[in-house]
């Protein structure tokens with residue numbers, strides 16, 4: 001589903017990605033790793049926002065930087081999300097629906113959004129996060145890419161997002177980046193650790209969860 005070979009992205013002297021090779025199958029793929037390790041850079045290249053400095057990437061068999069059709073098959077939620085402040089959430093989602101298809105009511109019901117008629121500038125960070133997630137689920141994309149889907153959400157809302165990913169995972173594949181990874185474990189198939197611009201570990205959910213708990217010592221009380 002997402003294949004990268006020796007992928008590189010340099011910002012001047014900074015090597016954000018330094019020869020990352022990975023082959024992510026269909027399913028729910030979670031990327032974790034330390035701050036500044038290159039996760040968001042990988043995500044943005046996979047979303048077609050950044051052009052790689054070198055190497056190769058294919059997402060759903062397409063080159064995300066050059067393929068015009070690519071973005072219609074993919075729903076993306078960036079972190080942090082940016083919205084026009086004077087639009088309402090409903091106007092923003094309706095605009096997206098015109099391009100991508102899908103029903104604003106369906107995603108509003110799905111994520112229990114009860115604030116869509118207010119202007120975005122009035123939203124809390126959690127409301128912005130939910131609007132950004134709704135945008136990614138709109139139109140049932142083949143691939144849904146979510147950068148930090150649980151950031152800024154309260155416990156109930158985190159649970160809701162995990163539930164929604166679970167509902168969609170039969171029909172859609174996912175690329176998730178999340179520092180808050182433990183609540184996602186029930187719905188994740190594979191986990192990848194990116195650090196220093198490289199893939200340093202990968203494996204199935206259970207194997208990798210054990211390794212991550214050891215690395216981050218999160219299993220300690």
Ligand SMILES: Nc1ncnc2c1ncn2[C@@H]1O[C@H](COP(=O)(O)OP(=O)(O)OP(=O)(O)O)[C@@H](O)[C@H]1O
Nearest residue numbers: 011014015016033034035036037038039040041042
């Ligand atoms: N647009 C940019 N211009 C210059 N440097 C950048 C840019 N984007 C990222 N970087 C640098 O590239 C490196 C990787 O950053 P990236 O955001 O991909 O890491 P990350 O793993 O997503 O980190 P975090 O967990 O903190 O979000 C960092 O050193 C960062 O400072």
